[in-house]
């Protein structure tokens with residue numbers, strides 16, 4: 001939340017020690033803006049928001065909705081001293097920022113999908129990586145995909161009443177029996193059996209814009225099932241786009257249904273169907289509507305579509321158009337030689353390495369620059385995992401020799417959002433120490449990468465995606 005600047009000394013008063021009401025969802029306050037009503041009332045970071053207008057608030061959306069009423073009374077508490085403060089704000093921002101956007105606990109999924117990434121993660125990572133978030137509120141706020149199977153009637157009404165649009169929905173298939181078989185929901189966790197019927201849910205959410213995805217499993221929901229699902233989804237005006245991505249697998253599948261990756265021929269069949277449907281949709285709707293993830297093109301060894309064929313990259317987070325987006329900006333003017341010779345390693349996953357190799361070819365002309373694209377095996381999840389974003393610190397430490405280069409550049413997508421920490425809690429400093437070389441982030445496009453190669457200074461702005469962890473992103477992709 002952004003804080004307001006108005007002071008509000010007259011609005012607040014301090015209450016003596018009192019137990020908080022039972023029906024609250026204490027919202028941890030991470031920051032209080034100076035000069036705001038909350039600040040003037042004595043509320044500080046570390047306190048909790050308990051109530052707004054006498055009501056418990058479940059999430060930041062409900063909080064904002066209360067603020068829209070104009071005059072609000074807020075109750076906050078210091079959890080250490082249990083001091084409580086009530087203060088008011090009138091058509092102004094109270095000045096609070098929160099650690100989390102959901103106050104009453106994330107809504108977890110009610111499924112046991114045979115392709116779930118969380119179920120095939122190695123043990124030992126931080127707990128948050130195993131959280132099976134399936135919350136429509138984070139879908140609206142951050143664009144994470146939800147299955148809808150855990151919704152209650154009240155949730156659906158809230159989505160419609162508050163116009164939580166757009167939402168991001170994992171459809172996988174419009175064939176109800178096949179969807180149930182692929183997703184295997186837990187009967188006791190499903191609040192409303194109607195919510196498991198994807199066709200009915202798409203009908204109910206007709207006023208809401210939807211971006212949808214299909215995780216494709218070879219021989220399962222592709223082929224004619226893919227055609228039929230696309231046909232069905234295209235019959236809704238509110239469905240904006242469909243992304244299809246291949247199933248992601250690790251070497252840690254234990255006691256799970258047998259699944260295998262796509263063969264090049266199978267990937268080509270998916271692309272053939274996608275392209276045929278795109279052609280038709282361009283004529284009928286003026287949009288390609290369906291987009292295949294980059295991974296399908298790389299698996300099929302087929303050329304990627306041009307950048308403009310992604311129509312503004314609406315499904316970038318699904319890996320749809322990431323490569324063209326990365327290659328998009330022109331290279332800066334390159335020098336003919338470096339003042340001081342330098343060896344630079346670009347550490348990436350096996351899937352992206354050949355593309356990067358071709359993209360950085362012009363830099364190889366620079367005298368004094370030794371540039372190597374290092375295709376790292378993923379020893380954390382297993383070699384079947386080839387995307388760069390799932391490389392952990394240990395993958396760099398075990399496949400690059402200490403001191404063998406002056407600079408290592410890594411993708412920002414290997415870092416936990418907004419931090420310098422990787423999947424296995426190792427940091428960029430750990431890599432610098434272990435590899436005895438400078439380690440920087442290579443930026444989010446080719447121009448930034450070239451700049452980092454030339455200057456040795458990385459682009460430390462945040463990863464372009466709003467996922468909190470790679471696995472959460474990956475799990476989100478799999479929903």
Ligand code: SF4
Pocket residue numbers: 109110111112113115116117118119132133134147475478479
């Ligand atoms: S893929 Fe997503 S919806 Fe399915 S079981 Fe895993 S976390 Fe739940």
